[in-house]
Amino acid sequence: MALDSINPLNDPRVKHCYANLNAIQYHYLLAEPPGGFWGTIFLIHGWPDLSMGWRNQIPFLLSLSYRIVCPDIIGFGRTAAPPVSPPTSNPTTNIEYYSFKRAASDIAELARQLNCPKIILGGHDWGGAIVYRVSLWYPDLVSHIFSVCTPYKAPTSTYIPLEEVVKGWPHWTYQVVLASGVVEEHIKTPENIKQFLNALYGGKGEKGEVGFSVTKGPIWENLGKLRRTSLVGEEVLGWYVREYERNGVGASVNWYRNREVNFKDELQLTKKTINVPVLFIQGTRDEALPPSMSEGMEGLIPNLTRREVKTGHWALWEAPEKVNGFIAEWLRKVDRGEKSNL
Known part of the structure; x- marks a missing residue:
C-alpha cells in the first residue's frame, strides 16, 4: 500500500490556521477526523523543517481518531520571526522568543484556545527538545510524549557554553557554525535556500559530495554540485523554499543561539x-x-519505551511506516489500553 501523505500544495484534510499566542502570531495546521476524535496530538517540528514535516504522520494519526495540531514554531514558515540582535552566537535582543520556556508557554496557550485540557506531544529534532520542556513547565497539560531522534537531557545547574560542549561532542560543531551568523551571509536568494535545504535533506553530488557535515557545518562550495535529495520531491522542495522565503533561513538558526537563556x-x-x-x-x-546521546534516559524518565529505526536524522521521511507503527503500538498500550483495536 502506498504511503498516505499530506500534499503541502493542496490537501483538504488540513486547515491552515492562525492564532495570537502571547502577542505573537502563529501559523498551525489543524486536522480533525470526521467522526470525532479520541484526543489531541500536538506535533512539533525541528530544524530545518516546518509543520509540514509531519506530512507522513498526519493521515495515519487521523485514521486513529486523533485531532492533529502542527504549529510552525517561532522563526519558521508562516509564524512570526522576531529578529535577534546581533544575529550572532551572543544576541542580546529578542533571543528569549526562541527559548524553550517561551515555546512551552505558546503551546500551552494554543491548547487553551483549542479547549484541550490534556494533550499528547510528539516532537522531532528541536521539536523533540521542546516537548520534553513543555512537560516540565506544564505537567498537568501533557498526558504522553513521543520524540523521534531527540533524546532527553535534563535541566542542569551548571552552565556549559556550546563552544565547550563541542570539545566532547564534536558532532555538534555545526551548531556553533550555524549560530555564528554565516547562514545569513550566504543564504539570501530562493536559489540559495533551495540548495541549502537540499544539502540538509541529504542531497549528494555525482562524486558523493555533501553540502553539510555535523563536524563542519555547511560546505558552501559544494551546494551547487548536489543532485536533488531522494527524501522530498521537486514540488515539496519548492514548497519548502517558498515557506522559508517568508522569514529567511537566518531566522530559524536563532534556535542555536538560545543556550544561555534556556x-x-x-x-x-x-x-x-x-x-x-x-x-x-x-x-x-x-x-x-x-x-550514544540517549544513554541513561531510563534513569531520568521512569516510564520510558525505546524503539529504533535504521535511519539518519530524517526518520519521519526515511521510515514513516516504521515510525507510525511504533507510535500506534505505544498509543495502544498507554493511551487506549492493551485491549484496544487501535
Whole structure:
C-alpha cells in the first residue's frame, strides 16, 4: 500500500490556521477526523523543517481518531520571526522568543484556545527538545510524549557554553557554525535556500559530495554540485523554499543561539522529572543525535519505551511506516489500553 501523505500544495484534510499566542502570531495546521476524535496530538517540528514535516504522520494519526495540531514554531514558515540582535552566537535582543520556556508557554496557550485540557506531544529534532520542556513547565497539560531522534537531557545547574560542549561532542560543531551568523551571509536568494535545504535533506553530488557535515557545518562550495535529495520531491522542495522565503533561513538558526537563556530559565526546573509515558524512537544512523546521546534516559524518565529505526536524522521521511507503527503500538498500550483495536 502506498504511503498516505499530506500534499503541502493542496490537501483538504488540513486547515491552515492562525492564532495570537502571547502577542505573537502563529501559523498551525489543524486536522480533525470526521467522526470525532479520541484526543489531541500536538506535533512539533525541528530544524530545518516546518509543520509540514509531519506530512507522513498526519493521515495515519487521523485514521486513529486523533485531532492533529502542527504549529510552525517561532522563526519558521508562516509564524512570526522576531529578529535577534546581533544575529550572532551572543544576541542580546529578542533571543528569549526562541527559548524553550517561551515555546512551552505558546503551546500551552494554543491548547487553551483549542479547549484541550490534556494533550499528547510528539516532537522531532528541536521539536523533540521542546516537548520534553513543555512537560516540565506544564505537567498537568501533557498526558504522553513521543520524540523521534531527540533524546532527553535534563535541566542542569551548571552552565556549559556550546563552544565547550563541542570539545566532547564534536558532532555538534555545526551548531556553533550555524549560530555564528554565516547562514545569513550566504543564504539570501530562493536559489540559495533551495540548495541549502537540499544539502540538509541529504542531497549528494555525482562524486558523493555533501553540502553539510555535523563536524563542519555547511560546505558552501559544494551546494551547487548536489543532485536533488531522494527524501522530498521537486514540488515539496519548492514548497519548502517558498515557506522559508517568508522569514529567511537566518531566522530559524536563532534556535542555536538560545543556550544561555534556556539555562537561566531552567534553573527552577532542575528538581522536576517527567513522569508521563514517553516513547523515544532513535535513528540509529543519526549523526547529529547519535545513539550514544540517549544513554541513561531510563534513569531520568521512569516510564520510558525505546524503539529504533535504521535511519539518519530524517526518520519521519526515511521510515514513516516504521515510525507510525511504533507510535500506534505505544498509543495502544498507554493511551487506549492493551485491549484496544487501535
